[in-house]
Every structure is written in structure tokens, then in C-alpha cells.
Amino acid sequence: MNNIAYIALGSNIGDRETYLRQAVALLHQHDAVTVTKVSSIYETDPVGYEDQDEFLNMAVEIKTSLNPFELLELTQHIENELGRTREVRWGPRTADLDILLFNRENIETEQLIVPHPRMYERLFVLAPLAEICPQVEKEATSAETDQEGVRVWKQKSGVDEFVHSES
Numbered sequence: 001m002n003n004i005a006y007i008a009l010g011s012n013i014g015d016r017e018t019y020l021r022q023a024v025a026l027l028h029q030h031d032a033v034t035v036t037k038v039s040s041i042y043e044t045d046p047v048g049y050e051d052q053d054e055f056l057n058m059a060v061e062i063k064t065s066l067n068p069f070e071l072l073e074l075t076q077h078i079e080n081e082l083g084r085t086r087e088v089r090w091g092p093r094t095a096d097l098d099i100l101l102f103n104r105e106n107i108e109t110e111q112l113i114v115p116h117p118r119m120y121e122r123l124f125v126l127a128p129l130a131e132i133c134p135q136v137e138k139e140a141t142s143a144e145t146d147q148e149g150v151r152v153w154k155q156k157s158g159v160d161e162f163v164h165s166e167s
């Protein structure tokens with residue numbers, strides 16, 4: 001478990017909170033992943049394609065022995081497991097898991113770009129991330145982004161509320 005990664009989660013279909021919780025649980029269930037921090041859950045206005053319901057967004061920190069591409073495979077598997085379909089570009093989804101940061105690595109491949117491009121422009125990503133990630137400046141969440149359309153929906157309580165940590 002020598003890598004630290006940050007993942008953004010989003011849902012705007014059906015029981016959004018349950019999808020987020022299931023996604024976090026499925027990450028943690030993997031033998032090579034431990035969820036170490038969870039942010040508050042935010043309710044956020046849709047960006048990019050605006051004619052859809054509001055999102056719940058959050059972020060988690062994980063420790064993992066997976067490499068970035070194995071982690072991408074896992075996040076895509078979890079999206080599929082939670083019924084993600086792709087009909088409209090930037091459209092509604094049950095569960096979206098985006099790798100934001102992987103250690104301090106810069107990865108630029110066809111499959112995967114890390115740090116996530118444009119993450120620093122999106123308050124629905126940055127606000128939850130700043131709560132749990134020391135390397136992200138809290139000031140960035142106010143100075144360089146629009147504060148509107150992002151509000152805390154459920155205050156963070158701790159990782160134990162999401163995953164039952166075995167001793």
C-alpha cells in the first residue's frame with residue numbers, strides 16, 4: 001500500500017448518497033486498496049451539461065498497491081457495477097469515479113491523465129478535495145473558482161462511517 005491517490009466521486013441519478021457509499025465500499029473492499037479519508041458530501045449544480053439534476057460530489061483518499069492503470073480499471077469496474085451507462089456526453093450518471101492525483105506523478109496517456117485536467121477549475125472537485133488533501137491549497141477553492149452552485153450537503157464525519165475498518 002505504498003501509493004496515495006485521491007478520487008472524486010459523483011452521482012446524480014436515483015439514490016445518490018447510496019451510490020456514493022457503495023462506490024466507497026467497493027473501493028475499500030479491494031484487497032489492494034484502503035480508504036483512508038473521506039470528505040463531506042456536497043450538493044452541486046450540474047456543470048458542462050446543465051439540463052440534468054443536481055449532483056452529490058465527494059472525494060476520498062486511498063492507500064493502494066495498485067498502479068494508476070490498475071486503479072483506473074478498478075474505478076471503471078465500480079462505475080459499471082453501479083449501473084453507469086453513457087448516453088449523453090457529460091450527462092446523468094449513477095456513479096462517476098475520477099482519479100485526481102496519484103502520488104505526485106504526472107501521467108499523460110490516451111487512457112489516463114493525472115493530475116486530472118481541469119480539476120483546479122471545478123469547485124465541485126476542489127471543495128471536497130481540499131478538505132482531505134494537504135497539497136491542495138484551501139485558498140484555491142475561493143480565489144480561482146466560482147463559489148456558486150456548491151454547498152455542503154452532509155458534513156464529513158470520518159472514514160469509519162463509510163467503511164468498517166478491520167483492525
Ligand code: X6L
Pocket residue numbers: 009010011044045046047048049055057090091096122124
Ligand atoms: C465549458 C465547457 C465549461 C465544458 C465547462 C465542465 C464539461 C465540467 C464537463 C465544461 C465542463 C465537465 C459533474 C458535473 C459533470 C459532477 C457537477 C465535467 C463532466 N460531472 N457537474 N458535470 N458534478 N456538479 O460530478 O465535469 S460532466
Ligand code: MG
Pocket residue numbers: 010096098
Ligand atoms: Mg467526473
Ligand code: MG
Pocket residue numbers: 096097098
Ligand atoms: Mg469520469
